[in-house]
Amino acid sequence: MEKIITCIDGSAITTSVVNAGTWAAKKLDKTLTFLHTLEKKQQHGADDYSGAIGLGAQSKLLKEMTELDEQKSRLAVKLGDELLNSAATAARSSGVVNIEKAQRHGDIVDAIMSLEDQTRLIVIGRKGAEHEGDFKALGSHLETLLRKASDPVFVVPEQFVEPKSFMIAYDGRETADRALQKVIDGGLLHGIDCHLVSIKNNEPLLIDKFNSAAERLKDKGLNVTTAVLEGNINETLLRYQVENAIDLVVMGAFGHSKLRQFFVGSNTIKMLERIAVPLIVLR
Known part of the structure; x- marks a missing residue:
């Protein structure tokens, strides 16, 4: 089954990406798959604080930091689910019938490439949340995707009109x-x-x-x-x-x-x- 893989990240450009994916899915009569990835970011690194605080205090702080990371991860999953549900609702209200939602951990390019055998078109914003407000900046993964993907890549700017x-x-x-x-x-x-x-x-x-x-x-x-x-x-x-x-x-x-x-x-x-x-x- 060929699908329109539409990558969303919750940035300001997400609405335009959803609209573009919706338009393509309707035009081609293909399944619209919304893809959201959770990229793990190192929170506290491998710094050694033993010279500044006692070992007992360090162990307690590291435990608290680990618990905080786990809490952030659970919240990120919930937010991702809400984002995918909102995108699916918007697409459905525009007339798309076949909709899928996928949330993955890891790199967005790896996630897209894992779906390569099911892909007809990849829809992605020209920049992500890390570059909001900078017109010339491209999403950090975009050039890598363009060099790897064998399927067409539909790069969407801040505004999309049919x-x-x-x-x-x-x-x-x-x-x-x-x-x-x-x-x-x-x-x-x-x-x-x-x-x-x-x-x-x-x-x-x-x-x-x-x-x-x-x-x-x-x-x-x-x-x-x-x-x-x-x-x-x-x-x-x-x-x-x-x-x-x-x-x-x-x-x-x-x-x-x-x-x-x-x-x-x-x-x-x-x-x-x-x-x-x-x-x-x-x-």
């Missing part, structure tokens, strides 16, 4: 062709106005590939607007998105070699840091 248009950033490379095929086969973006946009580069036969890509989209019944532009990749794509009021952007992940990414950075991450609309990353 998209009426989307843009595919196409560069003629293998990752772009794979992303294009997933859009054609997937169904999530069918019925939405499509903008196919390319920035001139050194890719051989770019224009021929671009025209072929446009025809493939049109053959699937999509309403396609095309544009081949010049300039800095991220600046030009962002400007086109704003000027054309595009609601959602689709990109292939990490199209360059790891060595090139080390020196010039990844266009995928740069777009995530700056774009104000949802972005779907396809491998």
Whole structure:
């Protein structure tokens, strides 16, 4: 069974993530699975206080700290359950029938990857509670997830509205062709106005590939607007998105070699840091 894995953490962005997951589940008619993780944080470390207080006092304090940690863990589980129940209620009121709730201990990426064989789409906020108020900051696990996940990742900003248009950033490379095929086969973006946009580069036969890509989209019944532009990749794509009021952007992940990414950075991450609309990353 393919599922829409929707990751929630209780941060301010959670409502938008729930709305995005709900929209995707309804559009694809798939089970909506809300996932919440409890990441263990070291409370008191391994510091040695024996030089400052007596051993008896230290033992008593450590016992109290352990009991406090246990109490916090129980409360975290209860809060997680409430968060999952609230998300499920909101999704159900919006018309989603098949809903699952999952709470896991440990790393969020590990939890997502454990569900990989059941996943159709991963929905996650562009930043978590640790980065609230910082527009450019990405969730600490997001880049790791994008490098590991083989399924599409739907990255949601602070506000989500049902998209009426989307843009595919196409560069003629293998990752772009794979992303294009997933859009054609997937169904999530069918019925939405499509903008196919390319920035001139050194890719051989770019224009021929671009025209072929446009025809493939049109053959699937999509309403396609095309544009081949010049300039800095991220600046030009962002400007086109704003000027054309595009609601959602689709990109292939990490199209360059790891060595090139080390020196010039990844266009995928740069777009995530700056774009104000949802972005779907396809491998």
